[in-house]
Amino acid sequence: MKSVLITGANRSIGLEITKQLSKKGLFVYLGTRDLEKGNAVVKELNENGFENIKAIQIDVTNADSIAAAKSIVEKEKGKLDILINNAGISGEFPQSAFDASKKDIQNVFDTNFFGVISVTQAFLELLKKSENPRISNITSGLGSLTLHSDPNWKYYNFKATSYVTSKAALNAYTIILAYELRDLPFKVNVIDPGYTATDFNHHSGPGSVESAASFIIKHTDTDENGPTGKFFSNDIDDETGISPW
Template structure:
């Protein structure tokens, strides 16, 4: 049975992504900063008959937590097939470049950028043992420098979140370099925007969480002929899906 780890998987898009991977026959580790919340999420899945799920305490901002999660998961499996870096925060108000304080920037980058690097580096050895390893970094079109600077973009005048957007742009750059370093291997590494989705993150505004998770799962399940080092957003580009960095 193939296995997957999803950070921030106890609720929202992460939880739905776990559900869909379970439906595709994966054993899924649900990373949760609060283990109680993770365990409750697993209970919900098992009540739906999705039993191949396990909660793992994982705070992406805490080096010790990440290392402990790696040891726990590594004691149960020989290889990890999918890593989905889903955990993220928006940084809180004020969102603007001139008003947001440096603590907001640091806290947000610690989760959205440094956390992705911490988890990826901690689990890369287990991923290397998979025959078809996949890494999906959950991003956003708000992190596209090209779209954010284009007055013709439909969201140009309202999608200005300096802290969150810049953190995701930095994570996108990490994705580019990660894909490049793994270019001659079986890895597929991509950034995926799930779209504006009805979750706690958006005060329950936006599209359906099932559709958002489906967009992520698609790139977790791509075969050896699939893309790598790309940035996808079906919401921003419904036809071709790939969007500019």
């Protein structure tokens, strides 16, 4: 049975990914900062027929928390097959380039960028023990520099210094990570679930969490011929789903 760790999985898209992967027969570590809340979520999932799910406490901004989570996975599974870096924050608004606070930018980067790096580096040892390791970093279409430079793009006028720059940095890190793992059976990609109605955006997005989760899983749980080092977006209207960087 393949195992997967999903950070920020106790609600919204992360929770839906948990449900769908559970139904596919994977063992899911539901990453949550608050273990009590996470256990309550798992209890409800179990009562609704979802199996092989365990809440695991992980704060991506806390090194001790990450190390403790790794120790649990290593003791129980001995390896990790899939890592989905889903935890993220938007920061305080407005986020003008003129006066966005450096503190807010740092806070957003701590979760969206440095948090992903910290978790990934900590779990690489266990991922390398998998026959088909996968790393999916959940990004946003707003992290595309190409699209943000196009006045005809539908989200062109949404500029947010803290959030946009953190996701652009995450995309760049993923390119480097995929390159450095190219000779191993890893598949490493960034995936944009699209503008989805979640607590994250006060349910303003047109997309559903079901569609977002399904899209992420489609580009994560791939076979040995799956692509690596790509940027997939649920908002791209073509069959490939590949977004410009």
